[in-house]
Amino acid sequence: MKAKISLIALLGLFLIGAVSCKKKDDPASPTPVPVKKGITITPASVSLKPGETAVLTATLTQIEGAIDWTVEPAEGVISLDPSGAGSTKCGIEAIGEGTATVTATCGEYKATCTVEVKNAEIKHPTVQPTEGMITIAFLAPEVSCDGLVINMFGDFQDNNTEDTSYEASVYDGTQWPGWYVVTFPDNDGSGTAQGKLCPQALGSGVGTWNYQAKDFDIIEGPAERVGDMGSDAIKCNDGCVGKVIYVNVKQWSGDPCSVPFPGGDVEFNIILTNEFPEGFDISTIQIAVAHWDVGQDELTYDFTYVGPGYKFTGIVADFPAGQQYKYNIQYTPDGGEPSGWIWEKGDDRSVPYSGKTEDEVAVWESEPWNPIPGGTGKFTITFSEGCNMAQYEKVIFTGNFAEESWGDSQREMTKEADNVYSWEGEFPDNFMYKVIGRTEGAEDAWIGPGDNWKFDGATFEQSWTCE
Secondary structure (H helix, E strand, O other): OHHHHHHHHHHHHHHHHHHHOOOOOOOOOOOOOOOOOEEEEEOOEEEEOOOOEEEEEEEEEOOOOOOEEEEEOOOOOEEEEEOOOOOOEEEEEEOOOEEEEEEEEEOOEEEEEEEEEOOOOOOOOOOOOOOOEEEEEEEEOOOOOOOEEEEEEEHHHOOOOOOOOEEOEEOOOOOOOEEEEEEEEOOOOOOOEEEEEEEEEOOOOOOOOOOOEEEEEEEEOOEEEEEEOOEEEEEEOOOOOOOEEEEEEEEEOOOOOOOOOOOEEEEEEEEEOOOOOOOOOHHHEEEEEEEOOOEEEEOOEEEEEOOOOEEEEEEEEEEOOOOEEEEEEEEOOOOOOOOOOEEEOOOOEEOOOOOEOOEEEOOEOOOOOOOOOOEEEEEEEEEOHHHOHHHOOEEEEEEOOOOOOOOOOEEEOEEEEOOEEEEEEEEOOOOEEEEEEEOOOOOOEEEOOOOOEEOOOOOOEEEEOOO
């Protein structure tokens, strides 16, 4: 009997012990792991080729708020397109080779995604160089017409398409996408050259800068891509004579199958879609067509309201063959002086083969009826060490000084210190400017951004970093 009681007692103690192990305050019980606050980006890394896109998704954990998307570097590698202000999703598009870091920020919390952009490897043929000559082998993109003539224009011909140019020949028997080769001499004996590949429709007979290699990569060889006259050129470096430079041309700047305007009278129809101030007198507007040969032609025009803007029609006689153009505008307020010429913002336009244009213009370099006034001042520009300013004999300040656009545009700058240059004097309304490095016997070099610096009416100091 006693044995039974002892067994029951022991069983009771075991049950009590078993119940006590389940208590939450028992130190032997596992402690829940706290969820970490913050942001994560999916995917955490992306590899793309230029032109490809992807979508990044940010996830918030135990935090709330709008997300700010940023990228470093801000230009050149990718572009961002968030799906909305504060959105958790952000589209990216690859632009050029390089590595970028995308950051999603919400308050004090951040997460990053690394994006690598790399061109697809292109296998090129083995082209034999010509002794004493410069050779460029390039892959040309597909076009719609039956044939192209592709010329090399460059500093060996003083940037004049009427001088000698060098025609490329098809290398592999396939026009496009296919390989071409152009060979040309080292005319000045410098061992270097700089130029652009310019296609034109077969049989057009008009040499023109209108269509040129806009988007291209140097695949192999002693060359680099450099800025030149508002677009990029192929620069053959020292030692390129007797070598082959391989280039992948991905895009022409325009449709080379469109036969250039052969020259003659052109009817310009310009539709201004700007918002005009209340009570604005449209008859006070003057429009001019600007092009390289003569500066600009002021239009004698008729205008009509076409809603939502005004259409101006005028004729320019004997417009040069193959020339591109932009518009300039000025107006004269009641009882006042002309505002000064203001450039149309954007790329140059091409005259249709028919010689009859119809263009809409909404954006100018500044607002024509609220112009930035001219005056007198000192402009100081500081260049980085990478610009190597010591290589130039002169540094030239160029801008739209003359009333007729950019005529009489160049002024020599004064060296203030190493890589620091200034110019002081009078400047016109709506002033814009760039800087040229000049050495006798060598090609002028544009120094600074691709676009002209636009004077904002207050800033007299600029800086520029060369790679």
